[in-house]
Amino acid sequence: MSTTTMLQLLGSGMLKTAAIFFLTLLFALPLGLAFAFGRMSRKGLLRGVSKFYISIMRGTPLMLQMIVVYFAPYYVFGMRISSGYRFVAVILAFVLNYAAYFAEIYRSGIESIPRGQHEAAEVLGYSKAQTFVKIILPQVIKRILPPVTNEMITLVKDTSLAFVLTEVEMFTAAKQIAAKETSILPLMAAGFFYYLFNLAVAAVMEYVEKRLNYYK
Amino acid sequence: MQDKVLEINHMKKMYGDLIVLKDISLSVQKGQVVSVIGPSGSGKSTLLRCATMLERMDGGELVYLGERAALEEGGKCVYAPKTDLKRIRKHYGLVFQNFNLFPHYTVLKNVMDAPVSVDKVPRQEAKERAMTLLAQLGLEDKTNVYPHQLSGGQQQRVSIARALALQPQILFFDEPTSALDPELTGEVLKVIRELAKQHMTMIIVTHEMQFARELSDWIIFMEQGVIQQQGAPEEIFTNPNARVREFIGKFAG
Numbered sequence: 001m002s003t004t005t006m007l008q009l010l011g012s013g014m015l016k017t018a019a020i021f022f023l024t025l026l027f028a029l030p031l032g033l034a035f036a037f038g039r040m041s042r043k044g045l046l047r048g049v050s051k052f053y054i055s056i057m058r059g060t061p062l063m064l065q066m067i068v069v070y071f072a073p074y075y076v077f078g079m080r081i082s083s084g085y086r087f088v089a090v091i092l093a094f095v096l097n098y099a100a101y102f103a104e105i106y107r108s109g110i111e112s113i114p115r116g117q118h119e120a121a122e123v124l125g126y127s128k129a130q131t132f133v134k135i136i137l138p139q140v141i142k143r144i145l146p147p148v149t150n151e152m153i154t155l156v157k158d159t160s161l162a163f164v165l166t167e168v169e170m171f172t173a174a175k176q177i178a179a180k181e182t183s184i185l186p187l188m189a190a191g192f193f194y195y196l197f198n199l200a201v202a203a204v205m206e207y208v209e210k211r212l213n214y215y216k
Numbered sequence: 217m218q219d220k221v222l223e224i225n226h227m228k229k230m231y232g233d234l235i236v237l238k239d240i241s242l243s244v245q246k247g248q249v250v251s252v253i254g255p256s257g258s259g260k261s262t263l264l265r266c267a268t269m270l271e272r273m274d275g276g277e278l279v280y281l282g283e284r285a286a287l288e289e290g291g292k293c294v295y296a297p298k299t300d301l302k303r304i305r306k307h308y309g310l311v312f313q314n315f316n317l318f319p320h321y322t323v324l325k326n327v328m329d330a331p332v333s334v335d336k337v338p339r340q341e342a343k344e345r346a347m348t349l350l351a352q353l354g355l356e357d358k359t360n361v362y363p364h365q366l367s368g369g370q371q372q373r374v375s376i377a378r379a380l381a382l383q384p385q386i387l388f389f390d391e392p393t394s395a396l397d398p399e400l401t402g403e404v405l406k407v408i409r410e411l412a413k414q415h416m417t418m419i420i421v422t423h424e425m426q427f428a429r430e431l432s433d434w435i436i437f438m439e440q441g442v443i444q445q446q447g448a449p450e451e452i453f454t455n456p457n458a459r460v461r462e463f464i465g466k467f468a469g
Contacts, residue, residue: 116316119270120375123310124382125302125334134333138320215319216364
């Protein structure tokens with residue numbers, strides 16, 4: 001296998017890794033907020049369901065969750081699974097899993113905002129929605145950036161789990177090349193790519209944190 | 217023209233079995249300054265929190281400018297519909313002990329955002345109003361800084377400006393200087409004095425006895441959820457009942 005082919009394989013694997021990463025964030029970040037609201041709801045049923053959901057998602061392997069999401073349409077609904085569904089299942093499982101983690105991060109952030117902020121907004125006449133969007137959420141975002149960065153970095157590395165549904169992301173690509181070439185170098189190269197990716201993630205998040213440093 | 221800005225009748229508040237406010241009745245006339253004094257745990261702050269509807273009372277009546285926010289019906293306390301409460305809320309403002317400024321907004325935005333977002337005042341007008349207020353409170357050079365860059369006294373003045381920007385009919389102060397160094401207390405008291413001169417109707421929960429005495433038209437001494445004594449400052453301070461004398465004596469040192 002020529003170096004160019006190897007780089008091409010690794011490159012396309014990397015693209016898939018990036019796709020899983022961005023799509024997961026795109027859906028899991030808002031979905032996590034919804035679960036956080038459920039988890040903090042005054043309605044006992046909603047709170048219980050959200051709590052149960054989060055505990056299952058955090059308490060079982062993501063790999064298993066992917067398999068369940070992939071086979072559920074067949075076993076539950078008797079539907080035929082098309083091969084195009086594989087990537088969808090990967091994203092779906094990642095989103096459902098990461099949303100649970102994000103939900104708890106949001107919750108910790110929201111609960112850390114002093115009551116006085118809600119009360120000040122209430123007396124000034126802000127509606128509940130205005131209070132959350134204008135007053136609470138911006139402060140929450142600032143506070144949760146470090147734990148969210150942690151999750152994002154874990155997510156980059158977790159993308160390698162997509163191999164269970166035979167999605168060839170970067171690590172799987174590297175493994176295939178390594179097997180063919182009987183060399184460990186492709187794996188090291190993949191490791192280097194992950195590191196670069198995460199370096200970029202950390203740099204971006206650090207920049208965002210700095211941008212939000214104008215207040216305390 | 218309604219002269220009675222606030223009327224509270226038989227206000228009652230419980231936390232579980234604990235009775236925090238027993239039977240509080242008071243009324244505040246336009247332009248009056250009323251101070252509420254008393255030991256910690258006497259229910260002063262709870263009274264303010266119930267009056268500003270941050271807490272729901274368990275019994276009694278709450279009336280602003282003739283509009284009933286809550287009334288007693290069949291032994292139960294019934295609040296007016298949400299839309300009415302929203303309107304009634306506009307009658308009053310509250311200044312907190314801990315300021316509770318919005319840390320992510322500049323001083324100017326803290327003051328002008330509620331008028332714009334809540335009262336739909338045109339931005340330019342809200343800005344002018346805020347600038348005027350901030351200038352009055354000696355903060356004209358601080359409009360573009362964030363709350364954490366200010367001293368406690370300055371922060372409290374911003375929070376007073378924020379409350380005034382909504383042009384309330386009555387302003388509540390919940391121990392406005394308790395979180396401040398003695399040095400910074402003066403600048404906040406000065407602002408409140410200035411407001412009194414402009415005949416702003418105010419209810420002030422405070423531990424500043426001398427201040428309450430010189431500024432107030434009426435003083436309410438609370439203890440264990442009831443009004444122990446109330447009256448004009450001279451009456452309270454020159455002719456206090458035994459319990460009030462003991463309390464005031466502690467402050468005189």
